[in-house]
Amino acid sequence: MQKRLGNQNWAAKALCTLFLATIAQLENSAAQAEFNHPGIAHSQASIDFVKAKIASGEEPWASAWKSVQASRYVDLDWRPQPRARVERGPYNNPDIGSSEFSADANASYQHALQWALTGNEAHARKAAEILNAWSSTLESVSNHDARLLVGMEGYEYCNAAELLKHTWDGWPQTEQATFEKMLRDVFYPIIKDFYPSANGNWDAAMLQTMLAMGVYLDDQSMFDRGVDYYLNGKGNGAVRNYFKPSGQCQESGRDQAHTQMGLGFLACTCEIAWNQGVDLYGAYDNRLLKGFEYTAKYNLGFDVPYEPYRSFEGRYHYKSISDDSRGRLQPIYEKVLNHYENRKGLEAEFTRQAATKLREGSDGRGSRGRRSGRSGSSALGTLMFSGQVHTMEVRK
Helix, strand or coil: CHHHHHHHHHHHHHHHHHHHHHHHHHHHHHHCCCCCCCECCCEHHHHHHHHHHHHHCCCCHHHHHHHHHCCHHHCCCCCCCCCCEEEECHHHCCEEEHHHHHHHHHHHHHHHHHHHHHCCHHHHHHHHHHHHHHHCCCCEEECCCHHHHHHHHHHHHHHHHHHHHHHCCCCCHHHHHHHHHHHHHHHHHHHCCCCCCCCHHHHHHHHHHHHHHHHHCCCHHHHHHHHHHHHHCCCCCCHHHHECCCCCECCCCCCHHHHHHHHHHHHHHHHHHHHCCCCCCCHHHHHHHHHHHHHHHHHCCCCCCCCCEECHHHCCEECCCCCCCCCCCCCCCHHHHHHHHHHCCCCCHHHHHHHHHHHHHCCCCCCCCCCCCCCCCHHHHHHHHCCCCCCCCCCC
């Protein structure tokens, strides 16, 4: 009898051990999901599409390409300026390495994109040089705007790394591991809990970088955390809080520059998700499109309705729409226009007008003001997102 009980206990323990091991294996596979690569801002299909348009000399890609190549950020003489400790205070004051962090983020992304589109390895090496300089040096990002800074620029660092890792064999694994460590040990702890009570562009910035990091790191739980916050988050940057059903934005009563920042970051978030088979663009009856249409319409000179808006926890109460920076269109409209009109066949009248106006005024200088939408000149948006009709990427 005792022997039988002993055998039964042993069997029960073995089953329990097997069950726990299975759960651990499932959790590990969930944390290390198989993502589409490259798959942050650009898929391989979208890159191939742009390469074909450049080769054929078709417009508007030909003119946009010429403008992008004129940017100072694609100069092969670019020298990164990494810092061990970066600080960004309110409105970038103090600026201790913050501007260098931002400029190098843009340069790394643009050089990686030049590599992907031209096959010129000098650009790949330059992108890797910038990424390696920062990942082997940076120890902390701090002060008031740390979350905003990492949210704005982490997206571009991840895009650069994603393109190098999956389209070039010249970036050593040891250097990739150092970059990954920077993402996990420096970037992620800063943004993982968002900033719910701040104006919504803060959450929006962190969302784009969280999804970008999730893809680059093949980290499903990180990716899902961002997706869930976009859809259900309590803060001002979650899609139902940033936009009323009318399209009015949480920051419409603040100024039009910050409003467009938030819009641009959320659009980047949606594009990443789309490239991974998740449709955030369509959430809550295409709420993002409504936000873009409302903001574009107002900034094109038309009247829009407005309701006084009290933000999450009542921190901000904007009683009337703001005309501060009205009419100063930011380069954020191309990818949204492409998605809703080209992919989905929906009307995006004012978004289209804004994109067209930006194309006509693009000078290729690649302005990098704090409120530029973090994508350089409007030419880059035209180049990479105009006419992209590819269907949603499906996870392999």
